[in-house]
Amino acid sequence: MIQAQDLAKAYGAKTAVDGVTFTVQPGRVTGFLGPNGAGKSTTMRMIMGLDAPTRGTVTVNGAPYAQHRAPLREIGALLEARAVHPGRSAYHHLRALAATHAIPTRRVDEVIELTGLGAAARKKVRGFSLGMGQRLGIAAALLGDPQVVVLDEPVNGLDPEGVLWVRNLVRHLAAEGRTVFLSSHLMSEMAQTADHLIVIGRGRIIADAPIQEILDGQGRARTRVRTDRPAELAALLARDGVAVQSPDHELLEVTGLEPREIARTALGAGVLVYELTPLRASLEEAYLELTKDDVEYQSQAHAAPAPSSAEE
Numbered sequence: 001m002i003q004a005q006d007l008a009k010a011y012g013a014k015t016a017v018d019g020v021t022f023t024v025q026p027g028r029v030t031g032f033l034g035p036n037g038a039g040k041s042t043t044m045r046m047i048m049g050l051d052a053p054t055r056g057t058v059t060v061n062g063a064p065y066a067q068h069r070a071p072l073r074e075i076g077a078l079l080e081a082r083a084v085h086p087g088r089s090a091y092h093h094l095r096a097l098a099a100t101h102a103i104p105t106r107r108v109d110e111v112i113e114l115t116g117l118g119a120a121a122r123k124k125v126r127g128f129s130l131g132m133g134q135r136l137g138i139a140a141a142l143l144g145d146p147q148v149v150v151l152d153e154p155v156n157g158l159d160p161e162g163v164l165w166v167r168n169l170v171r172h173l174a175a176e177g178r179t180v181f182l183s184s185h186l187m188s189e190m191a192q193t194a195d196h197l198i199v200i201g202r203g204r205i206i207a208d209a210p211i212q213e214i215l216d217g218q219g220r221a222r223t224r225v226r227t228d229r230p231a232e233l234a235a236l237l238a239r240d241g242v243a244v245q246s247p248d249h250e251l252l253e254v255t256g257l258e259p260r261e262i263a264r265t266a267l268g269a270g271v272l273v274y275e276l277t278p279l280r281a282s283l284e285e286a287y288l289e290l291t292k293d294d295v296e297y298q299s300q301a302h303a304a305p306a307p308s309s310a311e312e
């Protein structure tokens with residue numbers, strides 16, 4: 001289990017993570033979803049003890065990473081920008097890692113098998129494709145047979161077969177009762193892989209719910225309408241896929257129509273509307289909104305010299 005409590009990280013004046021509180025439970029795949037720059041990698045680095053929080057705490061199975069005697073057996077991670085000696089073979093890289101953590105060599109063969117590295121394991125890492133590099137990173141993460149697995153953008157650079165492989169692997173790890181926490185900036189990928197989603201935008205949690213709940217809530221615009229002729233407007237709005245409720249005098253709650261359409265219908269019939277309030281943006285909409293800002297950020301980042309911390 002991973003528990004973050006009011007976890008925050010600032011780099012100078014830049015707040016990367018702005019006080020997040022969440023729990024990643026064992027036995028399911030938890031997706032950490034957010035656009036580029038939302039704070040996913042920073043949060044994951046703090047989980048792994050690679051970055052010190054400015055505020056708050058994060059624990060892995062009840063203790064901060066640094067306090068575990070054999071951290072590799074507790075939690076395994078694939079983080080971006082993993083340093084692997086390019087002149088070494090994947091096999092030797094894993095052997096060296098195992099040796100420094102008192103992990104038997106037999107386990108190296110197991111993770112090579114598990115990650116489908118196969119014959120490539122004997123080749124120098126220098127010649128690895130992005131996909132093979134990701135597999136090696138995942139092999140290293142699983143080396144200590146950890147109860148908690150953290151993968152930062154594990155499907156980045158993988159071909160469709162590789163994406164499917166990661167999906168099956170993480171589902172298998174969760175089915176074994178492990179805590180699996182993986183990040184992505186793609187809602188579509190998460191929808192197919194995760195049981196539970198934690199959505200982060202600009203360093204803050206914007207949703208933390210089972211995936212089904214999030215998918216059910218998608219795309220169903222709900223609007224509060226106040227009008228002096230509620231019965232008449234309700235009748236005008238009634239159509240397939242639209243639900244109209246009247247919880248109070250002069251009040252309607254309309255599901256399945258955008259405010260603009262409601263306004264147009266009311267205007268067409270000469271019905272006075274004196275309130276029109278969208279009740280809840282769907283997560284997908286909220287997510288797209290955040291992504292939109294991020295695209296702007298990206299284009300600015302390309303126009304100006306890239307910050308030295310940029311990972312892409």
Ligand SMILES: Nc1ncnc2c1ncn2[C@@H]1O[C@H](COP(=O)(O)OP(=O)(O)OP(=O)(O)O)[C@@H](O)[C@H]1O
Nearest residue numbers: 011014016034035036037038039040041042043309
């Ligand atoms: N070492 C650093 N120094 C300064 N700013 C940083 C540093 N690391 C991250 N940031 C900034 O903190 C914010 C969050 O970055 P982070 O890498 O955690 O986001 P992310 O959600 O993982 O995005 P991505 O998908 O691009 O990796 C970004 O604005 C980033 O530029």
